[in-house]
Every structure is written in structure tokens, then in C-alpha cells.
Amino acid sequence: MKKFRMLIVISLLMLSGCTKGNDTQTDTLQQIKNKNEIIIATEGTWQPWSYHNEDNELVGYDVELGQLIAEKLGVKATFVEAEWDSLFAGLDSKRYDIVINGVEITDERLEKYDFSNPYAFIKTAIIVKSDNDEIHSYDDLSGKQTANTLASTYATLAEHYGATTTGVDDLNQTIELVLQNRVDATLNAEVTYYDYMKVHPEASLKIAALTDESSLVSIPMRKGQESTALNQEINKIIDEMIQSGELSQLSIKYFGTDLVSE
Known part of the structure; x- marks a missing residue:
């Protein structure tokens, strides 16, 4: 890095x-x-x-x-x-x-x-359902299904760690897929997660892991x-x-x- x-x-x-x-x-x-x-x-x-x-x-x-x-x-x-x-x-x-x-x-x-x-400067978060006990690090994405905008940095990062990415149009769709258990996780900016939770405090979501360094x-x-x-x-x-x-x-x-x- x-x-x-x-x-x-x-x-x-x-x-x-x-x-x-x-x-x-x-x-x-x-x-x-x-x-x-x-x-x-x-x-x-x-x-x-x-x-x-x-x-x-x-x-x-x-x-x-x-x-x-x-x-x-x-x-x-x-x-x-x-x-x-x-x-x-x-x-x-x-x-x-x-x-x-x-x-x-x-x-x-x-x-x-x-x-x-x-x-x-932002860190990327792996966002999962609150009851997900399988993903604790980026290495745990191997073999998992994630949702992100195709060709985005987040999709590329997930694929780098061995995940299969489902393409979506926006953040709300990615979150819906996670909450419906149709995918295991989604990757997004840490601050975007906090903003989403501020608007949807009832959402059963958590951050499973963060990148060590910030992206530019x-x-x-x-x-x-x-x-x-x-x-x-x-x-x-x-x-x-x-x-x-x-x-x-x-x-x-x-x-x-x-x-x-x-």
C-alpha cells in the first residue's frame, strides 16, 4: 500500500x-x-x-x-x-x-x-448483517457473494479477495441485498455506512472489517x-x-x- x-x-x-x-x-x-x-x-x-x-x-x-x-x-x-x-x-x-x-x-x-x-481520505468497510459471524477480515471474503456497483473500486477490491460480485445501481440496493440475505456483504466507504445508519438506525447491519490505510x-x-x-x-x-x-x-x-x- x-x-x-x-x-x-x-x-x-x-x-x-x-x-x-x-x-x-x-x-x-x-x-x-x-x-x-x-x-x-x-x-x-x-x-x-x-x-x-x-x-x-x-x-x-x-x-x-x-x-x-x-x-x-x-x-x-x-x-x-x-x-x-x-x-x-x-x-x-x-x-x-x-x-x-x-x-x-x-x-x-x-x-x-x-x-x-x-x-x-477514506477507509473502506465490509458491511454485513448484524448476525453475520463468518466475515471478520478481508481474507474472509474468499468464496463469498458481495454486492456493489460493477467496475467500482469496491467491487474490484472484493474480487481481489476472492468474492463474487453482484452488480447493482446504488447504495440502497446493495444494502437491501445484504439485509435480505441475498449476498453476504457489501463494501463501501466507512463514512457512508455511518451516514446510512444515522438515517436508518433500525437497520440490522455492522462493519465487519476496515482497510488498514485510507484511500485517496x-x-x-x-x-x-x-x-x-x-x-x-x-x-x-x-x-x-x-x-x-x-x-x-x-x-x-x-x-x-x-x-x-x-
Whole structure:
């Protein structure tokens, strides 16, 4: 894990070191400023990252972060909601400028996308029914059935430990499958579990295990020179929000804890 995190740091440093001029025809930041709008993709079904409140307004940690980034760039934030698998496809086809959806940095994603500096550090939890006595560690996932959004970091992690993954659309579906004993477990962010339990205190669920180290949550964008200027500007904004405490306050608002500090 330490080696993996070092590779991430090196990759981010290499990216921040790019200083070549940008072609205005492909420079994403310039295009955003020209149209006075940044198009942000998110699921809109993953509380408290991005979800709809009682008034059906799109809200959440990622939503407010996107709004603040747009504000500091001096443009309008337009959110487009899509299922997980469509987020990256839309980014590839340039339907979206960036994705803000609690995306964790992985080696595989680093090969295809550029990432901003991390804006949250999270641990992944194995969530099971309260009466489950078979799963106590990640090694115990071998031969078990889990539910998660296919191609997500959580599904990949479960499969790495030998589990078979059932694909679902959102968190509520994963939890329902666990409660109905149709799967043994689901993997998700620790803070997402606590938020779910806050809303559903009667749910017969528990955390069976946590990852030892935190994952890095960041903003993916298209790889290459076209994203260099945009990435540098977003990194400045994230760094300023961390230094001012603004991002920590936003994290506490939605998660009840500070995800900015490891």
C-alpha cells in the first residue's frame, strides 16, 4: 500500500510539473471559460456524496465541492447525473469536463485519467448483517457473494479477495441485498455506512472489517495536455480550501467527521 501511495504522489508531482503551453483548441480550462460553464458528472444517488434532499434538490459533499470549484473558476456549475459506468464513458466522450463522485485513485485509473490532488481520505468497510459471524477480515471474503456497483473500486477490491460480485445501481440496493440475505456483504466507504445508519438506525447491519490505510479520493479528468491547466487550477482551489479549513468544515457538515486529514 505504501508503494502504491508513493506511485500516486510521484504521478501527481509529474503532472503538476507540466508547464508547456496549451493549445486553445483542446485546452479544457479555456473551453470552460469560453462557455462560462463547467459540466460535472455525478451519480446523485450516493448519500452523503451526492444525493437528492426532501425537496428533490441535488446536494452533498461532492455537489458543494463542485459548486465551490466553479465559483472560484468564475463559471457556472452544471451537474449531470448518470450511473457509475456512464460517468467515465461520458468523460471519455467529452460530455463532461470532470467527474466528482467520491472517485478513489487506483493504478488502473491513473493509466487512463489525470487526477487532482486528493480532497478526502477514506477507509473502506465490509458491511454485513448484524448476525453475520463468518466475515471478520478481508481474507474472509474468499468464496463469498458481495454486492456493489460493477467496475467500482469496491467491487474490484472484493474480487481481489476472492468474492463474487453482484452488480447493482446504488447504495440502497446493495444494502437491501445484504439485509435480505441475498449476498453476504457489501463494501463501501466507512463514512457512508455511518451516514446510512444515522438515517436508518433500525437497520440490522455492522462493519465487519476496515482497510488498514485510507484511500485517496480525487477528481478525474481526461488525460493529457488538454487537462493540465484545469488540473493546476483545481489543485490550487483544493489546496486553498484545505489551508483555510473550508474543506474540513464541508466534510464535517456531510460526514460528521474531517475526511481531509488522514
